[in-house]
Amino acid sequence: MAKYTPEVEIGLDRMRELARGNFDLKWMHSNPQGWGHKATPGPTGLRLQDVETGYYAQVPAHGSEHGSMAPRGCSVPADTRGLGMYTLNEMSEVWAENAALLYDEAVVRQWNSITDVPWHKLQKLPDDIERSVCQMCTGLTEVEFVAGDMPAKWLCRINHDFHEVKLFLATQIMDEARHLDVFRKRALANGGGLLMASPGQEELLAAILEAPDYTTASALMHIFGEGFVLTLFRQGEFLAPTEVEKAIFRLCMQDEARHVAYGVKHLKYFLERHPDRAEQVHKILDLGEQAIFRLTLEPQTAEPRAILAGGGIENIQLGMLRMAFIYTKQVKEYLRRLQIAGLDREPRLTIPKEIPVEDLAA
Amino acid sequence: MANTIFPSTDWFQALSRRMEQEEAEYRRLGSIDCTMVVQIETSGAPELYEVAFEGFRARSVRRLARLEDASPGHFVLEAPLATWREMIDNIRANGGPDLEHTLNYLTFPDYPMRVSGPDQLEVDTFYRYNQSLQRFFNGAAEVPTAYAR
Numbered sequence: 001m002a003k004y005t006p007e008v009e010i011g012l013d014r015m016r017e018l019a020r021g022n023f024d025l026k027w028m029h030s031n032p033q034g035w036g037h038k039a040t041p042g043p044t045g046l047r048l049q050d051v052e053t054g055y056y057a058q059v060p061a062h063g064s065e066h067g068s069m070a071p072r073g074c075s076v077p078a079d080t081r082g083l084g085m086y087t088l089n090e091m092s093e094v095w096a097e098n099a100a101l102l103y104d105e106a107v108v109r110q111w112n113s114i115t116d117v118p119w120h121k122l123q124k125l126p127d128d129i130e131r132s133v134c135q136m137c138t139g140l141t142e143v144e145f146v147a148g149d150m151p152a153k154w155l156c157r158i159n160h161d162f163h164e165v166k167l168f169l170a171t172q173i174m175d176e177a178r179h180l181d182v183f184r185k186r187a188l189a190n191g192g193g194l195l196m197a198s199p200g201q202e203e204l205l206a207a208i209l210e211a212p213d214y215t216t217a218s219a220l221m222h223i224f225g226e227g228f229v230l231t232l233f234r235q236g237e238f239l240a241p242t243e244v245e246k247a248i249f250r251l252c253m254q255d256e257a258r259h260v261a262y263g264v265k266h267l268k269y270f271l272e273r274h275p276d277r278a279e280q281v282h283k284i285l286d287l288g289e290q291a292i293f294r295l296t297l298e299p300q301t302a303e304p305r306a307i308l309a310g311g312g313i314e315n316i317q318l319g320m321l322r323m324a325f326i327y328t329k330q331v332k333e334y335l336r337r338l339q340i341a342g343l344d345r346e347p348r349l350t351i352p353k354e355i356p357v358e359d360l361a362a
Numbered sequence: 363m364a365n366t367i368f369p370s371t372d373w374f375q376a377l378s379r380r381m382e383q384e385e386a387e388y389r390r391l392g393s394i395d396c397t398m399v400v401q402i403e404t405s406g407a408p409e410l411y412e413v414a415f416e417g418f419r420a421r422s423v424r425r426l427a428r429l430e431d432a433s434p435g436h437f438v439l440e441a442p443l444a445t446w447r448e449m450i451d452n453i454r455a456n457g458g459p460d461l462e463h464t465l466n467y468l469t470f471p472d473y474p475m476r477v478s479g480p481d482q483l484e485v486d487t488f489y490r491y492n493q494s495l496q497r498f499f500n501g502a503a504e505v506p507t508a509y510a511r
Contacts, residue, residue, distance in 0.1 A: 042417065043393075043416055043417030043418070043419070044393040044395075044417040044418070104393075105392070105393070105395075105490070108392040108393050109391065109392030109393070110392070230486075230489060234466055234470050234489065235470065237464065237466045237467065237470070238466060238467050238470040238471070240461065241461075242461075243461070246461060246464065249466075250464075250466060250492055250493055250496070251493065253466070253489050253492055254489065254490050254491065254492055254493060256489075257486045257487075257489035257490040258490055260486060261483060261486060261490070264482075264483060325471060325472075329472075333482055333485075336481070336482035337482050337483070337486075339482075340481055340482060340483055
């Protein structure tokens with residue numbers, strides 16, 4: 001009876017051949033087209049963009065049919081088994097011309113919540129201000145990781161030939177992990193704690209996670225959701241009561257703007273090739289707009305920002321008026337980004353372009 | 363150390379030199395690739411300066427005769443001279459901006475400073491590189507400054 005399985009016996013035979021000096025070495029000349037490639041580091045160092053040139057820059061419109069993890073540009077033996085998991089095999093379904101650039105930017109601009117935030121500058125704040133900061137951080141802790149879960153849901157379905165996109169989405173998942181982490185830390189670090197979750201936010205999160213395909217999910221999350229959150233981060237920096245929150249929001253703002261940039265360029269690439277699919281994108285944006293507008297009415301979302309904008313609970317109404325322009329800014333930037341992507345959303349907008357503050361006040 | 367006049371090409375070049383001296387800190391923040399146009403509104407025609415960033419330094423600084431001469435793919439930071447002056451004085455007095463004099467604080471309500479650009483993605487680069495841009499202006503803490511008018 002054989003001591004080992006047939007596979008192991010074959011392996012042992014092969015090792016004996018190698019020990020006798022019978023080498024194969026075909027792999028050394030398996031990819032003549034891809035051999036002799038050089039790359040020159042730029043001022044930043046050696047970026048992904050610097051190596052993806054010539055032969056290696058050729059991204060197929062249809063991803064590899066072998067469906068393995070074999071790297072784009074290598075020689076793939078005929079008997080390489082597919083993994084049977086890639087369903088996003090068309091370049092237009094995921095591609096953005098800035099994906100490699102944004103990946104390079106993401107890896108070189110990483111930060112961490114342990115040493116890059118001046119936590120030692122936290123100071124005791126008036127109770128209403130601390131509660132407002134903590135509520136804002138509760139909401140952001142709740143919402144931020146959808147932008148980690150959504151790419152994670154689609155990442156393993158993207159053909160390996162589109163590695164620039166996969167790598168960028170991997171950085172986004174890490175970015176969002178950091179955002180969840182830093183907002184939770186801020187809520188727990190200064191004598192306060194987490195406050196109330198937001199049922200309204202869950203509706204938007206569900207719409208993102210349940211989107212029927214990657215591109216509509218991306219339009220809803222990268223352009224709509226993260227675009228709106230980017231403005232909230234800018235507002236967070238503006239309202240920050242100490243240097244701690246200032247630093248947190250400024251760092252998060254940078255990450256969020258990268259994600260938005262990918263979403264805009266992806267939608268542009270997609271719509272240039274599939275103009276007939278614009279209606280599907282409009283429909284998912286209809287959902288998103290309704291969900292986010294309901295969110296602005298939720299006390300736990302709107303009131304803490306109004307307290308911070310007014311400088312205290314006694315000035316909450318003044319803060320509410322001061323905040324109205326933020327919504328206008330969010331909608332304006334959202335429409336402009338969609339315009340760049342080739343989607344004229346303005347005639348289809350399902351929410352007001354601005355909140356009539358004076359009418360409301362009256 | 364002699365005062366450097368703001369606004370002037372010399373002043374922005376002085377900040378660029380500070381950037382070179384602090385390369386380790388800029389490396390920690392990450393590379394920056396964008397073109398910023400600073401517009402200073404005065405009683406006469408606005409003055410325009412373009413700073414092009416690449417990697418960990420400012421690749422070029424130049425004065426523009428008009429906004430149309432700016433490199434493609436830029437964003438514009440515009441404010442009256444008095445606002446720039448207040449921001450620079452605040453940075454110099456504190457070694458960095460206080461809570462109400464950061465670039466984001468000044469631009470967020472579109473007053474007293476405004477960020478604009480040929481398209482929204484160019485404006486978004488101001489958000490993407492905000493830490494580095496803030497650090498660039500923080501260099502003013504080490505540049506004794508006088509004002510043209």
